[in-house]
Amino acid sequence: MSETAPQDLSYEEAREELIEVVRTLEQGGTTLEESLALWERGEALATACQAWLNGARQRLDDAIAKDAPSDD
Known part of the structure; x- marks a missing residue:
């Protein structure tokens, strides 16, 4: 997992890390504490990705x- 703040990652970086977080959670085998940390990181990454998409939509x-x- 990256130590970089999610909002400082590019969209592609945040998306790739989010995919990895989801894979890790789906595989299981982590402690409750590790799972919670992964979940929180995933939420932050998802929020960062959504912000990138919202920004792109606004630019379009x-x-x-x-x-x-x-119509003037």
């Missing part, structure tokens, strides 16, 4: 609005 919406003909 802004670009579309900028290129749309004006």
Whole structure:
């Protein structure tokens, strides 16, 4: 698991780490404490990924609005 704060990772880095967290949790074999830490990391990574996607969506919406003909 990375020590980097989720919000400091690129979308791709956060997504890949999230996939690894999910795999580890699905495999089991971790202690309750380890599972909770993984779950919390996964939640933070999922939030970071969603923020990246929301930002990308906003940029697309802004670009579309900028290129749309004006009704003036």
